[in-house]
Amino acid sequence: MLKSSQNISVRRRVTNWLALGSICLATFIVTIPLFLILGTVITRGIGALNWDFLTQIPKPIGETGGGMANAIVGSIELLAVASLIGVPLGIGSGVFLAEYGRNKWGNMVRFTADVLNGVPSIVIGLTAYALVVVVQKHFSLLAGSVALGIMMVPTICRTTEEVLLLVPQAIREAALGLGIPKWRTILSVVLRTASAGIVTSIMLAFARVAGETAPLMFTAFGNQYWSKSINQPTAALPLQIFTYAIMPYEQAHAQAWTGALVLISLIMFTVILFRFISSRSTIKGAS
């Protein structure tokens, strides 16, 4: 009896060790591409990174120097306007699905969001072209933002729905039981309880669209100079990287790598900043 129980324990320990080992190995393999990408971008990009790169606009082809200042600012503006469009729509539709969407209409919205999530980004670019560029009769920052904004919606919508459904029913009942109206309960209690998850969903959508090139090609279009208004075509980091990467000049390639480094840093900086802000606003012991 004692002997057989000891055998089981040995077998269990081996199984446990094997399972744990394979999980660790899988995790390690998954992180390899990430570090390869980061390593390559940093080693190739750091060389051309200097103050001029961050403050100057591109020099004409053939001249040395110049930078991507207009593309950096353009990307920040595009993402800001895109977030203004995508975040309220995404959160709004997510709240609808979680709180009022247990019906046919909700299923339809859910299905639409899932399909939209799978639409190739270039098709969304074409849509923004048809909706904005054709109407305005010229390329613009606005058109680019609309394309990116539309791309943010399904991710934010579905993730918001998921995290709102994780808020326990008891919390909603507590608020309703106090005589707080349903809209106020959703706004001040449910959304607040799920705020960490919603910030994550916004960051996911943000990071996803920040690197998009295709939907910007015939909306924001690109610009070798400063864009002076929301109605003008604008430079953007992914576009500038693409333009430089296909040029037959060594110096342009170096600048493309640096552009990639700046883009990645921009995304990481924003994500960390928002995480920091959202963690500061929660209080001690909050679960």
Next chain:
Amino acid sequence: MEAAGIHVKDLNAWFGAKQALHGIGMEIPAKKATAIIGPSGCGKSTFVRCLNRMHETLPDARVEGKVSIGDLDVYGRGVSPVWIRRRVGMVFQKPNPFPTMSIYDNVAAGLKLNGFHNRHELDNIVERSLRHAALWDEVKDDLKKKSGASLSGGQQQRLCLARALAVEPEVLLMDEPASALDPISTAKIEDLIFELKKEYTVVIVTHNMQQAARVADFTAFFLMGYMVELDKTETMFTKPSDKRTEDYITGRFG
């Protein structure tokens, strides 16, 4: 606000096609504690949730019949459930403080989220409600520092009680308020009920018959969606008039 009695007549409630309450009629006196006892699934919780119109928030739930609190017709035409719930406080089975709010904000939630923002008044109400719920001394130093979720289970339940008292209801409904708590926390809650029934009309659902005997002036026995008997607690536990009540309280079933 002055406490009011509750008058229930011919109350029926459904979950979809399943009827959970059958023709309940009862008088719940003002400023007394009334206990609702009965086996699991007998409709006790559904009954109290009909008193503040929480039942209808569940999908496919339906109510028919008449409930009045004082002279207010709870299911009257044009009466808002939100308004009813401000006059009828509720404490739930599992402590459910708002996890992302501080202790202070938890207590002030019912007022703040209904547009009441006078800082000085709020400070007073929060302190008074926490004292009322016998929690003030334990939390006064971290009112705004700690989350409601950081407290122990018993403290959380008293926080929920303070939260309900802060909006000054006339009636206090308690749905098995101590069933998730240890004996010491349970005793604290029971002591509080004793104090609270001096000012409020208290309705307490409980699984625990000793608890009903200790805190309630009146006791109602529910079975399978029907109210079998309602009487003074003393009478109920010594000379019940219905055979089924006797079987239940002597532990023959349930």
